[in-house]
Amino acid sequence: MDFLIHHMLRASARRRPDAEALVHGSQRFSYAEVDQKVSGLARGLREAGLQRGDRIGIYLDASVPQALSIFGVSRAGGVYVPISGVLFPEQVGHIARDCQMKGLITTREKLETLRQTIKETPSLDFLILVGESGPVDGPLATYAFDEVCALDVPAGWRDHGIEKDLAAILYTSGSTGKPKGVMLSHAQVMAGSSIVSTYLEINEADRILAVLPFSFDAGMNQLMTAWQQGAALVLINFVFAREVVKTLLAERVTGLAGVPTFWSLLSQPSSGLHKQSLPHLRYITNTGGAMPQPVLATLRELLPLTRVYLMYGLTEAFRSTYLPPTELDRRPTSMGKAIPDTEILVINEEGKPCKPGEVGELVHRGPTVSMGYWGQPELTAKVLRPHPFLPPELGDVERVCYSGDYVKMDEEGFLYFIGRRDTMIKSSGFRISPTEVEEVLFKSGLLKIAAVIGIPDEVLGQTVKAFVVGREGAEPEAEGLREFCAANMPRHMVPKAIEVLDQMPRTSSGKVDYPALRRREGL
Numbered sequence: 001m002d003f004l005i006h007h008m009l010r011a012s013a014r015r016r017p018d019a020e021a022l023v024h025g026s027q028r029f030s031y032a033e034v035d036q037k038v039s040g041l042a043r044g045l046r047e048a049g050l051q052r053g054d055r056i057g058i059y060l061d062a063s064v065p066q067a068l069s070i071f072g073v074s075r076a077g078g079v080y081v082p083i084s085g086v087l088f089p090e091q092v093g094h095i096a097r098d099c100q101m102k103g104l105i106t107t108r109e110k111l112e113t114l115r116q117t118i119k120e121t122p123s124l125d126f127l128i129l130v131g132e133s134g135p136v137d138g139p140l141a142t143y144a145f146d147e148v149c150a151l152d153v154p155a156g157w158r159d160h161g162i163e164k165d166l167a168a169i170l171y172t173s174g175s176t177g178k179p180k181g182v183m184l185s186h187a188q189v190m191a192g193s194s195i196v197s198t199y200l201e202i203n204e205a206d207r208i209l210a211v212l213p214f215s216f217d218a219g220m221n222q223l224m225t226a227w228q229q230g231a232a233l234v235l236i237n238f239v240f241a242r243e244v245v246k247t248l249l250a251e252r253v254t255g256l257a258g259v260p261t262f263w264s265l266l267s268q269p270s271s272g273l274h275k276q277s278l279p280h281l282r283y284i285t286n287t288g289g290a291m292p293q294p295v296l297a298t299l300r301e302l303l304p305l306t307r308v309y310l311m312y313g314l315t316e317a318f319r320s321t322y323l324p325p326t327e328l329d330r331r332p333t334s335m336g337k338a339i340p341d342t343e344i345l346v347i348n349e350e351g352k353p354c355k356p357g358e359v360g361e362l363v364h365r366g367p368t369v370s371m372g373y374w375g376q377p378e379l380t381a382k383v384l385r386p387h388p389f390l391p392p393e394l395g396d397v398e399r400v401c402y403s404g405d406y407v408k409m410d411e412e413g414f415l416y417f418i419g420r421r422d423t424m425i426k427s428s429g430f431r432i433s434p435t436e437v438e439e440v441l442f443k444s445g446l447l448k449i450a451a452v453i454g455i456p457d458e459v460l461g462q463t464v465k466a467f468v469v470g471r472e473g474a475e476p477e478a479e480g481l482r483e484f485c486a487a488n489m490p491r492h493m494v495p496k497a498i499e500v501l502d503q504m505p506r507t508s509s510g511k512v513d514y515p516a517l518r519r520r521e522g523l
Helices: 005-013 032-050 064-076 087-097 108-112 116-120 145-149 187-199 217-229 241-250 260-266 295-303 379-384 434-440 478-486 514-520
Strands: 021-022 027-030 055-059 079-083 104-109 125-129 140-146 166-170 178-186 207-210 232-235 253-258 285-286 309-314 318-323 343-347 359-366 384-386 399-411 415-420 425-427 431-432 447-457 461-470 497-500
Touching: 005 032, 005 064, 005 079, 005 187, 005 217, 021 032, 021 064, 027 032, 027 415, 032 064, 032 125, 032 145, 032 359, 055 064, 055 087, 064 079, 064 217, 064 232, 079 087, 104 108, 108 125, 108 285, 125 145, 140 145, 166 187, 178 187, 178 217, 187 217, 187 318, 187 379, 207 217, 207 241, 217 232, 217 253, 217 318, 241 260, 241 285, 253 260, 260 285, 260 295, 295 309, 309 399, 343 399, 379 399, 425 447, 425 461, 434 447, 434 461, 434 478, 447 514, 478 497
Parallel strands: 021 232, 055 079, 055 104, 079 166, 104 125, 125 140, 207 232, 207 253, 253 285, 285 309, 461 497
Antiparallel strands: 021 027, 166 178, 309 318, 343 359, 359 399, 384 399, 399 415, 425 431, 447 461
């Protein structure tokens, strides 16, 4: 029976040892080969000093080592911390220090950008480097990824842990400005895999193309569902949409998940999708924001044999709702209903259930509700609370997730997204902290004050706009500030527009008047 994440891989390897498990370009690995490499990595991690529950960072781009590392850390008894390859060294450093990272799996090239991070992370004991081997300057023990994966598991090897143990920490931006770590147990990750596999009907005949990063909950789920069900996972690093279309055709891909910007890119004539028939593509799913209706219409026209699932979720509770393809014609803007084995409530400001058409906060109950935020018990208590309608002796036992998203429900129980309760910006599937963007703007040395808000965008969901006031003697220009941001933060966080003001609107207490800035934009 599967209790831990890596048990899913072990079961599939025993059931289908020769079946294709992982593909990346010309690299192809069977389940038996993947299981062997994961086992070798687990042994190497323990011999490097990993103790049960230690956090291990995985700072890699989409690759075979990235997928192997997640399961290797799990089998070693550690907690994997996938880090987006687009993050800057300062952000990686925050994550390493925040979770008290014990080891880091990365490339030599990425390591070169992390010298200061390593010095400032006293908990870090060892490195495992992918690719070019050889000694590394510094006090940390260093191991070669390929050599470690080639190790044999000794007789008497024992897995450590139970399903309630912490398995992963996924970092997501927070309203306080720094990324916060969402803690997921083995049971929660596996429940998400089983639930999604159920309504998407994923099975061992599927071939799933992974375009979403594994540091994103929906991306990680694609890896988990594939290997839980014994399907093949196909990895891709792409620049142009036509590369995706070619891979869909060449690899006979049956399943694909994306965010709105990805689907917008794929629907453009330059992708080549208009000229190709994809009879093997059984389903596609959208997450990370509403898919623009023109894009949805184009995809349905170009992929008449493909089922389209619109989904909604949040890292703190994974998937929450999905809209069955049969409902697309009647409710193309709906989030759908609760995923299997999950209850979705809509609660008003008085803490009572909302009536049909009444706007309230989405509250999620089910087996995928996370363990909370790493090292932030007060924030955890705000988001994960007792069930509002169960007796106290029962409600205190089980926590539900207050999403911070406003929704409404129609007479038939289908949900519709209204907006965020807080100031978080959601763009192209990324949650962006205005405070974090403001901090980078200030580092230019040209500004007296900066304020960032989200502006509605039909394709991205929202884009970032910054309002700034220059410091005395400085004359900041919008384009120069944008260039500075582009050099110091990931592309999705760079403000699309920067407006230079003579003075910033303020509240009576002297704080920036964000509502006034939104009104200025007609919001």
